[in-house]
Amino acid sequence: MRLYALPRHEIGEYRRSMLSFDGLTKRYGDVVALDRASFDAPAGRIVGFLGPNGAGKTTAMRCVFGLAQPDAGTITWDGRPVAEADRLSFGYMPEERGLYPKMRLSDQLVYFGRLTGLTPSEASRQADYWLGRLGLAGRAGSKVDDLSHGNQQRMQLAVAVVGHPKLLVLDEPFAGLDPLGVETMADLLGELAGSGTGILFSSHQLDLVEDICEDVVIIDKGRVVLSGNVEELKSQSDHVRVEVMVDGRPWAPESPEYVPASRSVRGGNFVVDSHITMEQVQTEAERSGSVTRFSYGPPHLSDLFRAAVNHE
Amino acid sequence: MNSLQTIFLVAGRDFSQRIRSRVFLISMAIMMLLILGLGPLMASQIEAATSAATVGVIGQPPYAAALSESADALGIDIEVVPVSSRSAGETMLSDGDLEVLLAGNETIWQRSVSPSLNALVLTAAQATAQQEAITTLGLSNEEAMSLLAPALPKSVVLEPPDDDAAVREGLAFFGVVVLFMAVVLSGQFVLLGVMEEKSSRVAEVVLARLRPMQLLTGKVIGIGALGLLQLSVLGGSLYALTRMVDLDAIPGLGTWTGPMIGSLIMWFLLGYAMYSVLYATAGSLVTRQEDVQSVSWIPMLGLLPGYFIALIVSEDPESTLATVASIVPISAPMVMPVRAAGANVPGWQYGLAVALSIVTAYLLMMAAGRVYRGSMLRTSKTKIRDAWRAAGPSRPQ
Numbered sequence: 118m119r120l121y122a123l124p125r126h127e128i129g130e131y132r133r134s135m136l137s138f139d140g141l142t143k144r145y146g147d148v149v150a151l152d153r154a155s156f157d158a159p160a161g162r163i164v165g166f167l168g169p170n171g172a173g174k175t176t177a178m179r180c181v182f183g184l185a186q187p188d189a190g191t192i193t194w195d196g197r198p199v200a201e202a203d204r205l206s207f208g209y210m211p212e213e214r215g216l217y218p219k220m221r222l223s224d225q226l227v228y229f230g231r232l233t234g235l236t237p238s239e240a241s242r243q244a245d246y247w248l249g250r251l252g253l254a255g256r257a258g259s260k261v262d263d264l265s266h267g268n269q270q271r272m273q274l275a276v277a278v279v280g281h282p283k284l285l286v287l288d289e290p291f292a293g294l295d296p297l298g299v300e301t302m303a304d305l306l307g308e309l310a311g312s313g314t315g316i317l318f319s320s321h322q323l324d325l326v327e328d329i330c331e332d333v334v335i336i337d338k339g340r341v342v343l344s345g346n347v348e349e350l351k352s353q354s355d356h357v358r359v360e361v362m363v364d365g366r367p368w369a370p371e372s373p374e375y376v377p378a379s380r381s382v383r384g385g386n387f388v389v390d391s392h393i394t395m396e397q398v399q400t401e402a403e404r405s406g407s408v409t410r411f412s413y414g415p416p417h418l419s420d421l422f423r424a425a426v427n428h429e
Numbered sequence: 430m431n432s433l434q435t436i437f438l439v440a441g442r443d444f445s446q447r448i449r450s451r452v453f454l455i456s457m458a459i460m461m462l463l464i465l466g467l468g469p470l471m472a473s474q475i476e477a478a479t480s481a482a483t484v485g486v487i488g489q490p491p492y493a494a495a496l497s498e499s500a501d502a503l504g505i506d507i508e509v510v511p512v513s514s515r516s517a518g519e520t521m522l523s524d525g526d527l528e529v530l531l532a533g534n535e536t537i538w539q540r541s542v543s544p545s546l547n548a549l550v551l552t553a554a555q556a557t558a559q560q561e562a563i564t565t566l567g568l569s570n571e572e573a574m575s576l577l578a579p580a581l582p583k584s585v586v587l588e589p590p591d592d593d594a595a596v597r598e599g600l601a602f603f604g605v606v607v608l609f610m611a612v613v614l615s616g617q618f619v620l621l622g623v624m625e626e627k628s629s630r631v632a633e634v635v636l637a638r639l640r641p642m643q644l645l646t647g648k649v650i651g652i653g654a655l656g657l658l659q660l661s662v663l664g665g666s667l668y669a670l671t672r673m674v675d676l677d678a679i680p681g682l683g684t685w686t687g688p689m690i691g692s693l694i695m696w697f698l699l700g701y702a703m704y705s706v707l708y709a710t711a712g713s714l715v716t717r718q719e720d721v722q723s724v725s726w727i728p729m730l731g732l733l734p735g736y737f738i739a740l741i742v743s744e745d746p747e748s749t750l751a752t753v754a755s756i757v758p759i760s761a762p763m764v765m766p767v768r769a770a771g772a773n774v775p776g777w778q779y780g781l782a783v784a785l786s787i788v789t790a791y792l793l794m795m796a797a798g799r800v801y802r803g804s805m806l807r808t809s810k811t812k813i814r815d816a817w818r819a820a821g822p823s824r825p826q
Contacts, residue, residue: 182637184806201640209637213808215630220446228442232435232638276634 134160141190152339208282233280362410439647601770615656616708623712700762735760746771
C-alpha cells in the first residue's frame with residue numbers, strides 16, 4: 118500500500134533515504150498490535166502517524182529502534198534493513214518521556230550526543246546549540262528534576278534531535294504542550310524537515326497534523342487503513358464536507374445518509390457521501406426554512422480519519 | 430563508534446555521575462571510619478596475642494632468679510614484675526595486669542591455669558631445686574650435666590609452625606568483611622542505577638541508541654571502577670595503618686598486608702563480576718524504592734552463605750568445607766582469600782577457582798542480560814519468568 122504519489126523528479130531523490138515498513142506484524146499474546154502494516158516515511162517530509170489508542174503506533178515506532186521485535190515484516194532504511202549504525206542517526210522521543218532525573222542538562226545532552234557518535238567537542242557544541250535553540254540555555258546546569266513540565270518536554274526534544282538525525286520518530290510530541298509550545302515544536306519540525314530530516318510523528322490532534330503534515334498514515338487495529346498525501350487524500354475522498362445555516366441557525370439533516378461530521382461541532386457541519394449531490398442537500402435544507410449559508414468542500418483530515426477507522 | 434567505545438561511554442557516565450553523589454561520599458566516609466576504628470582494634474588484639482606474659486612475684490621465692498632463664502629455654506616471652514603484697518597482686522590479676530602471681534609456694538591465677546606459664550614456673554622451681562642438690566652433693570658441672578641432661582632425643586619438626594599465620598588469617602578475616610561490604614555496596618549502586626533508568630523511563634531513550642547488553646555492561650564496569658577505587662582507597666588506608674603500628678611487634682603484618690590487599694582486590698573484581706549482574710537483574714525488575722527490598726534477596730541468596738562460610742573457614746582453613754567452598758564459584762570470592770591465607774592451596778585449585786568464577790560471571794551475564802532485556806522496557810514491577818520469556822534468546826540486529 119504505497120500511496121505516495123510523488124512528482125517524477127522527486128522519486129529518485131526520496132528513494133535514497135526513506136524509512137519503509139513492509140508487512141510489519143507483531144502480536145502480544147492474543148493481541149494483534151501490528152497486522153501486515155506497510156508505509157513509508159521519506160527524508161525531508163513530515164508524516165503524521167494517526168490511529169485510535171491501541172492501534173499499534175507505539176509498537177511500530179518501537180520496532181524502528183529494535184525496542185520491539187516484529188514477528189514478521191521488515192523495516193528498511195535506504196532499502197536495507199535498519200541496522201544498529203542507522204539507529205545512531207535516528208532521533209527518538211518515546212511516548213513515555215524519559216531523562217536522567219539527576220543529571221545536568223548540558224551533561225545529559227553531551228552524553229546522548231556522544232552516543233550518536235559525536236566527538237566530545239562536537240557533542241558539547243551541539244548541546245549548547247540545542248539548549249539555546251530550545252530556550253534552555255539558562256538552565257544548562259540544572260537537573261531535569263528541577264525543570265518545569267514544559268521545559269522537560271523541550272529537553273526531551275533536544276535529546277531526540279542532538280546529533281542532527283536523518284530521521285526523527287516522535288511519539289505524541291505535542292501531548293501536554295501549551296499552544297505556544299505547540300507552535301515552537303511545529304516550527305522546529307518544519308525547519309528540520311526543510312533541512313532534509315524525515316519526520317514520523319504520532320498525534321491525536323488532527324487539526325494540528327493537518328496543518329503541519331504533508332503526508333499521513335492512519336492505522337487501526339494494527340492495519341494501515343489510509344495513507345498518502347493529505348491534499349490528495351482529501352481530493353480523492355468520496356466524502357464532501359458541507360456547512361449549512363437555515364434561518365441563521367446551524368442545520369443538520371435527519372437522513373441517515375448524512376453523516377454528522379463531528380459531535381463537537383454544534384450542528385451545521387456534516388459530511389455526505391459524494392454520490393449525494395449538493396442540490397439534494399440544498400433541497401433538503403430548504404424544506405426547513407430559508408438557507409442563509411451553504412458551503413461545501415473537501416473533508417477535513419478528521420473526517421477522513423473517522424471514516425477510515427469507522428468500526429461499525 | 431564501536432561497541433567498546435559505547436560501553437565505555439556508558440561506564441564513564443555512571444562513574445562520573447556517581448562519584449559526585451552524596452550517597453557515594455557518605456558511604457565512603459563510613460567505610461573509612463570503620464577501618465580507622467577496626468584497624469587499631471585489630472592491631473591491639475594481635476599485639477596482645479604476641480606480647481610478653483607478665484609474671485608477678487612477691488618477695489624472693491628461691492626459684493625467681495631462674496624464671497627468665499627457663500623462659501628463654503622454653504621460648505616463652507615473660508616479664509617479671511615485683512609485687513608488694515598478695516592483695517595488691519590479686520588486684521593486678523583481676524585488672525588483667527598480671528597473668529600469674531607467684532607467692533611463696535603458691536602460683537595464683539585469675540581464672541584458669543595457663544599450661545605454658547605453669548610449666549615455666551615448675552621448670553624454674555625444678556631447676557632451682559636441682560641446682561641446690563648439685564651444690565649440696567658437691568658434684569662437678571660435668572657430673573651434674575650428665576646426670577641431669579642425658580642424651581635426650583632431638584625434636585625434628587616436619588612442618589614448622591608458621592609464625593605469620595595468625596597475622597595472615599587476621600588480615601584475611603578483616604579483608605573478607607571489607608570485600609563483602611564492597612560487593613554489596615557496589616551491587617546496591619548497580620541495582621539503584623538500573624532501577625533509576627527503568628523508573629525514569631530513560632531506558633527507552635538510551636536503548637533506542639544502544640543494545641541492552643551494552644548498557645548493562647557499561648553500567649557494571651562504571652560502577653565496578655568506582656567500587657575498585659573505593660576499595661583501593663580503603664585498602665591503601667589500611668596499608669598505611671599497618672605501617673604506622675610497630676611492625677616488629679606484629680611479625681608478618683608488614684610482609685602480608687600488601688599481598689593480601691592485592692588478593693582481595695582480585696577477588697573483589699571476580700565477586701563483583703558475578704554478583705553485579707544479579708543486582709542489575711534485581712534492579713531491572715522494580716521501579717519503586719519500596720520494592721527494592723523485595724528483590725535484594727536475589728544476589729544475597731549467594732552472597733550471604735558465601736560470607737558466612739568464609740567466616741567459618743577463617744577458623745578452620747584446612748577443612749573440606751574450605752576446599753569445596755573456595756572452588757565453588759558462588760562462594761569462592763569470599764572463601765578463597767581466607768582459605769589461602771590459612772592453608773596451603775594447591776595451585777590448580779586456585780586456578781580452577783579463578784577460572785570457574787570467570788565462566789560463571791559470563792554465564793550469569795548472559796542469563797541476567799536476558800531478564801534485563803525483557804524487563805527494562807516494562808513500566809511496572811516485573812516477574813523474572815515473564816521478563817525471561819519476553820526477551821527471547823537473543824536480539825537480532
